[in-house]
Each structure stands twice: as structure tokens, then as C-alpha cells.
Amino acid sequence: MGKTTLLKCMCGILRPDSGMVSVDEEEVKGLSRMEVARRISYVPQRSSATRTTVFDSVLIGRRPHMSWSLTKKDMAVTRDVIRAVGLGDLAMRNVDEISGGEFQKVQIARAMVQEAKVLVLDEPTSSLDVANQHMVMRLLVDTVRERRICTIMTMHDINLAAYCSDELLFMKGGRIFARGPPSIIDAKLIREVYGMEAKVINHDGVPLVVPSLGDAHALRHMDDGRAVPHEHGLK
Secondary structure (H helix, E strand, O other): OOHHHHHHHHOOOOOOOOOOOEEOOEEHHHOOHHHHHOOEEEEOOOOOOOOOEHHHHHHHHHHHHOOOOOOHHHHHHHHHHHHHOOOHHHOOOEHHHOOHHHHHHHHHHHHHOOOOOEEEEEOOOOOOOHHHHHHHHHHHHHHHHHHOOEEEEEOOOHHHHHHHOOOEEEEEOOEEEEEEOHHHOOHHHHHHHHOOOEEEEEEOOEEEEEEOHHHHHHEEEOOOOOEEEOOOOOO
């Protein structure tokens, strides 16, 4: 099972072959799509920008709570979240006219207006440059802590994950390999999960993974300046 498949099972999009998914001791598979959406909001890895305004795109997230007409609460929640994520000046702009970082904010805002207890995100920073990665993660961390939302996300950037997470779960071969706070990250874990040598430095209480220079031949450099272990699949 891959990471995206695992998230889709959590959200009730796919049915697991065994086991169960529950929110507040309520099993997801017994709920309708709308009932699931009131409990779990999902931000997929890829989503196409459409010819709708930022406001309307975020408002769609209220659908699990809507009847046949909009309420004052639907409008107020949408306005409040748009302001909270810093999109107030872009509310009437078309989504296909904004930047990648701004579009990611739209997706997060749409998930927030669902007012679900659990927020699930699949690679929320995968297509963003370094500045926008940190902007989006800072927004997520601040928002979920303020609203006290349980948040689950998949990430390939170990350092970014360690910086913003309370608990990490490493998968290998479709199975859970290790689980715990960021402090579980050490050179041995990196070697066992990714097959590469690395130093792990404590930076202000957060582990920072630095690939060993001895593995330099295994690194391929991306256009945005990042280096990833090509042979071992760290993306």
C-alpha cells in the first residue's frame, strides 16, 4: 500500500482489504459521502485550477453542510477563512490566474470551511518552491493549532516534516516501518528506510538530515536547487 492509497482509505474513498477506519469511534465505511466529509476534509496531491473565483472555489467546501440554498453562516465561514489564509485581496480573482502557492492556499481554505475534525493532505508542498513550501507549512501549522484540528499529511521532505509534525510515520515496502516523534530520526533510521548514509544534526531541538558527501554520486539535482537521492527513491 502506498501513501496516497493509505490516505484514500482513511477518507473512505477506497475500502481497505482489512481493518477499519473510525473517527471518534464511528466507523467511516458505514457513513455516506456527505457524512464522511463533515468529519474528514481531504486535500489531494493534484487538483486542477478551474475558471471560478477564489471565493467560489473555497465556498464549495461548505457543500457537506448545505441544503438547497446558501446560509449566512456559509458565507461568513467562507469570508473568515479566506481572510485567515491571506487570500482576501484575491477573493474575486479567477483561480487559474493565481500562483501555485496561492492555489495551494485555496485548497487548504476549501478544506478548512468544511469544519471537519480531521484534515488529510497528500503532499501539500510537492509542486512548490522552497519559499512557498515554508509559507504553506507555516500557514498549516498556525491554522490547525489555532483551530485544534487533527492533521495527517504525506511528505517526502524529511526535514520539513520533522519541523512541523508532532508525530512521524515512516513507510517502506507498503508497510509502516517506524513511528514516533521527530526525535526518532537518526542516521540508522535513514539508512534503513532510504538506503543512504546521512548525518542527523540537532537544529534548535529539531533533527536536520544532511546526506553524507560520500553519497554525492547518488544525488541528482533538481531545477529548484534541491538534491534528492536518485537511486533510493527519496523525493
